[in-house]
Amino acid sequence: xxxxxxxxxxxxxxxxxxMPFRISAGVITDKAAAILxxxxxxxxxxxxxxxxxxxxxxxxxxxxxxxxxxNTLAPLLLGREFSHPDEVTDCMDQYRGNHxxxxxxxxxxxxxxxxxxxxxxxxxxxxTHPRFESGPSIGxxxxxxxxxxxxxxxxxxxxxxxxxxxSPGFDTPYIKAVRERFPEIRLMVDANNAYGIEDADHIxxxxxxxxxxxxxxxxxxxxxxxxxxxxxxxxxxxxDESIHTMHDARCCADLGSADIINIKVCRVGGxxxxxxxxxFCREKGIAxxxxxxxxxxxxxxxxxxxxxxxxxTLPSDCICDSMYMRDDILEEPFTLDRYHGTAPDAxxxxxxxxxxxxxxxxxxxxxx
Ligand SMILES: [Mg+2]
Numbered sequence: 189x190x191x192x193x194x195x196x197x198x199x200x201x202x203x204x205x206x207m208p209f210r211i212s213a214g215v216i217t218d219k220a221a222a223i224l225x226x227x228x229x230x231x232x233x234x235x236x237x238x239x240x241x242x243x244x245x246x247x248x249x250x251x252x253x254x255x256x257x258x259n260t261l262a263p264l265l266l267g268r269e270f271s272h273p274d275e276v277t278d279c280m281d282q283y284r285g286n287h288x289x290x291x292x293x294x295x296x297x298x299x300x301x302x303x304x305x306x307x308x309x310x311x312x313x314x315x316t317h318p319r320f321e322s323g324p325s326i327g328x329x330x331x332x333x334x335x336x337x338x339x340x341x342x343x344x345x346x347x348x349x350x351x352x353x354x355s356p357g358f359d360t361p362y363i364k365a366v367r368e369r370f371p372e373i374r375l376m377v378d379a380n381n382a383y384g385i386e387d388a389d390h391i392x393x394x395x396x397x398x399x400x401x402x403x404x405x406x407x408x409x410x411x412x413x414x415x416x417x418x419x420x421x422x423x424x425x426x427x428d429e430s431i432h433t434m435h436d437a438r439c440c441a442d443l444g445s446a447d448i449i450n451i452k453v454c455r456v457g458g459x460x461x462x463x464x465x466x467x468f469c470r471e472k473g474i475a476x477x478x479x480x481x482x483x484x485x486x487x488x489x490x491x492x493x494x495x496x497x498x499x500x501t502l503p504s505d506c507i508c509d510s511m512y513m514r515d516d517i518l519e520e521p522f523t524l525d526r527y528h529g530t531a532p533d534a535x536x537x538x539x540x541x542x543x544x545x546x547x548x549x550x551x552x553x554x555x556x
Contacts, residue, residue, distance in 0.1 A: 190269045191300050193276075195227040196293075198257050198554040199546055200250055201484070202241070206514045209482055210327040212355035212382035216244055219513065221483055222253050223546065226296035233299035234541060235292025236487035238454035245380075245429075245481060246455070248288040254554055256289040262556035265293065273297040277460040287432060287457035294458025295490040295537065302536035308493075309538075310531040313463050315496025318531040321503040322495070322524060323349030324511065325378065325480070328358045332365035339366050339373075346526035349374040349400065349503035355382035360393060367397045374503070378403035381429055385413040388420045400502070401426040401448050411436060414445040426450055428479055432457075437465045441472040448502060452479040453490045462494045470499035480505035485518035489537040492522060496531050503527070517545045 202220040209216050220241040226233040237253045239246050260283055270276050276297040280290045302309045310318060324342050329335045339350050350370075352362060354377045366375060376399050383391060383405045391405055401424040406413050408429035418425045424447035431437055431449050433456070440446050449469055453462045462478075469476050478495040481487065491506035507522050507529045519540040522529055532538025 189304060190271045191228045191231070191297075191304055192267065192269045193226060193228060193265045194267070196257065196262060196266065196556040197225040198254060198556065199223040199225065199550045200254065200552045200554070201546075201549040202551050203514060203549045205482065205512045207512060208327070209512050211245075211353050211378075212328070212380040213244055216240060216482075219482055220250050220551075221487075222250055222292070223484065223486055223517070223541075224292035224296050226293065226300060228300045231300045231303050233296030233303070234486045234537065234539060235295035235299070235490065236483055237288050237292045238481040238483050238487045239288045246288045248286060252286070253289040256286050257554065257556060261289065261293060266556065270297065273301050274460045277458055281457075288454050291454045291458040291490070294460055295453070298459050298490075298493070299536040306535045308531065308533055309459070309536060310493040310496040313459060313493055313497060315493065315531065316498045318496050318533075319528055320495045320500065320531075321349065321527055322505065322507040322529045323351060323374075323503040323527055325351045325505055326353065328353045328355060329362075332362045335362050336365050336369050339370065343370070343373065347373075348527045349376065351376045351378055351403070351505065353378050353380065355379060356387075363394060363397050363399075374400045376400040376403060378428070379405045381406060381408040385416055388417050391417065392421045395422040397423075399423040403450060404428040404430065411439045411443060411445050415443040418445060418447075424448055428452065429455070431455070431465070434461070434465055434468060437468050441468070441474060446474065448475045448477070450479040450505075451476055451494065452481065453494050454481060454487065455479075459490055459494060463497065466494070466497050466499050475502055476500045477502040478504040478506045480507070482512045484513065485516045485521045485539065486541065488522045489539045492529055492531050493537065495529070515545065515549070517542055517549065
């Protein structure tokens, strides 16, 4: 059985966030990204390019995604037949990089394929636990007391794994305040590459806070210096921004750069690559979890499928970032039950897009 890519429509959206989201790279107050609607016969598959208007987390932007679809992905894919989503991704990989633009095509292809054969994507990927844990992420606050207050509020709803964003000047007193107030919680920090190897002694001071992990302390492209840092600290090291490809994961394993890899489906170019990197990490004894990005539920759907994979043994981030969104375009948005999410049993990604809401937040449409 084959599926043909008949049409692709890119909905470029913008929505004000419920609250500003601040990380070491800066602050965003509005979310802008792109929703892909992929048509194959009577079937519609959905994907979301989890970028921003500016290169805030990714190097790619809404503008670069739109350009790639117009000039590269549409000419490459339209009218072409595939028998499996992996083939779509392998086909796109004849062109370099642009993982955030390719990821929604991959997700939409999995969505269409799952609907075509009547299976949920998470099962097709090899997922083993449809119910999985997803913990909240707290942006950088003005004072440690404000972070503690946020943590307190989040813990009222359940025993969450708590992640706080840190950067130089907004770190040790914040971690200390949270750890002293909550001695037993599973606490981790994410530096979004805000430190250098010269900060190793400073980062080693956090050993006493018994962190679940330190996520991406060093440069966003670095793998080597993380291997040096890992020898100097006791807290486990997790790589996020540094892992774009299987090659990166191999270097990480061979150098001993991390105990954990956060696989972001958008950053590695979609579910096909996410599953391949996951399988490699499993073989090498590197634990995984699935990272999130602020965005609509279409992006969440792909992450949810990945979060069911067997080596995702740590709490994922994939639903909680939605707390920054004022609204969703899904008829039934993904929700958490005491910080656990569940992958849908419906075929494909198992989502229905509310067309009226999609239109409401869409700033422009590109039909391909
Ligand atoms: Mg991160």
